[in-house]
Amino acid sequence: MSSKTSVDMRWHKEKHLDEANVLRHPADSEAWKEFDKNHQWFAQEPRNIRLGLATDGFNPFGNMSTSYSMWPVILAPYNLPPWKCMKDPFMIMSLLIPGPQAPGKDIDVYLRPLIDELKELWNDGVETFDASTGKCFKMHAAILWTINDFPAYGNLSGWSTKGYMACPTCNKDASSRKVRSKICYMGHRRHLEPSHSWRRSKKFDGKKENRSKPKELSGDDVLHQLDLLSTYRVGKHSNNKKKKRRPEELNWVRRSILFELPYWKSLKLRHNLDVMHIEKNICESILGTLLNIDGKTKDTHKARQDLKDMNIRKELWLQHDGSTYTMPAACYVMSKKEKKEFWKFLKSVKFPDGYDSNISGCVSVDDGKITRLKSHDYHVLLQRVLPIALRGFLNKDVSLALIELGHFFQRLCCKTLRKDDLEQLERDIIIILCKLEMIFPPAFFDVMVHLAVHLPREAMYGGPVQYRWMYKIERFLCKLKRYVRNKARPEGSIAEGYIIDECLTFCSMYLTDIETRFNCEHRNDDGSSSKDEHVLDIFSKNSRPFRDGIYDVIPKKDFDMAQWYVFNNCEEAEPFLQEHREELLKQAIVNINDKHREQFPL
DSSP: TTTTTTGGGGGHTTTTOOOOTTTTGGGHHHHHHHHHOOHHHHHOOEHHHHHHHOOOOBBSSSSTSSOOBEEEEEEEESSTTTTTTTTTOOOEEEEEEESSSGGGGHHHHHHHHHHHHHHHHHTTTTEETTTTTEEEEOOEEEEEEEEEEEHHHHHHHHHEEESOOOOOOGGGGGOEEEEEEEEEOOOGGGGGGGTTTGGGOTTSSSSOOOOOOOOOOOHHHHHHTTTSSSOOOSSSSOOOEEEEEOOGTTTBBBBOHHHHHHGGGGGGOOOOOOOHHHHHHHHHHHHHHTTOTTTTOOOOHHHHHHHHOOOOOOOGSSSSSOOOOOOOOOOOSOOHHHHHHHHHHHOOOOOOTTTTSGGGGEEETTTEEEOOOHHHHHHHIIIIIIHHTTTTTTTHHHHHHHHHHHHHHHHOSSSSSEEHHHHHHHHHHHHHHHHHTTTTOGGGOHHHGGGGGGGHHHHHHOOOGGSSSSHHHHHHHHHHTTTOOTTHHHHHHHHHHHHHHHHHHHHHTTOSOOHHHHHHHTTTTOOOOOOOOTOGGGGSSSOOOSSSSOOOOOOHHHHEEEEEEHHHHHHGGGHHHHHHHHHHTTTTSSSSSHHHHHHOOO
């Protein structure tokens, strides 16, 4: 271990503050604590490494017309403190599965050498030198969970993420049904309390809901299901021809190679649902439906026919006027005028530098289109923009449900979570999805919308989502993509570039007298503060203008607001503010805050 990182590998044990009911780090999670309880010998040595395994495919050429997919397998150590955990310099690319085809369900073939090493690290350990103590110790390592998008979830887990049982958490008890040309996942009322009035309502899908919520399966339950699987040989074999699954095989395709790890079946959370892609897909469906975007909207002729099949919401059924069918206006679709105002609003939104990828530049008001949005843009739209933008455009019931959905994801993605808050979120998302079921057509509810109901429970098990979602992994893949110089040998280019980067990263930790990635200034650094003792603290920071200044006269209202901001954020003015407030208290003034702001400093 390097002397620059060896101390940090013990942070979770020696410096981490274990606060009841609070989740700030994976070390606070139920999965981590239960793992320590089940394997006490492993927990006694704080330098034993806990890892997250992530993988995803990407096209190294940047040309999406070229079909090529390679899959790095990345390990992220969780022993590190929050300011280092999941950062690029500390991620490990353990494998690089070559293209041009994605490994699919044969990914176990490529994972074999990694699994063998992980089994050795668990059973025997590796003699390791600790630079901070100057002594050797036997280091062991374990995988806590995997991080992946939903298709890769199916590849790693062995559970098919398609069909009627696509939800791996609900397993065989999924609430899915066939509608025209697709499978939808409704029935979220079954998660409500048995006495809830919505269970007896027929407004949702034309039926009452008497089912209980799906049972949560343990590792032993999963293994019992896997024991019923037909024999499957990994790799390309003639007897591996595609065949229809037997009913008892459910949605299992194979037993994952990860079950060879001795501790895998006892883990509280084996595979993570990716909040990043769930947010992206939900927001994309909402925007497409609200704005009636071709190819993106869920409000189609077939969706309206689904409503008739279920005998619900007759006011939205297709109307036959002789030769054609027309769709009545729905409360969740904006009019042309409303859409234009909405585009103008999005075009006018401005964010701090680095907050998003310039959403306003993706909007075309004249064409009524929004293009080139990234996953993080949908994250910002759903949590920050839509709750404000939808007010005034949609009726109260629709806008309130979508505002609550955005607020749900906003609270779920906090850096610090509280267990009681997550329990409340688990109740809230059920109500929100039930409200959406009464608003949007059944086709809106694909499996990605349904997966939101399981996210609070996973946060209780795994801790804050920042350590378990794909944002950090996608950025790491983007860095690997930049290593490709020889397009005839992309895998070799990435392997060489990664090794060189690892060497430079290690050396940079010891080079303190030159600028490196560890001590360089931030992109928006404005320099040091002024040391003039006669300058007020609030004006001591240097600034760096972006362009030439514009001279203008500030309106009195804006000037008063700026002046009051200075007074409230200046330490030197605090005694005078307090003295003035005490004088007003003596006068028994009712609206003391208004008078305080109006009269100070006169």
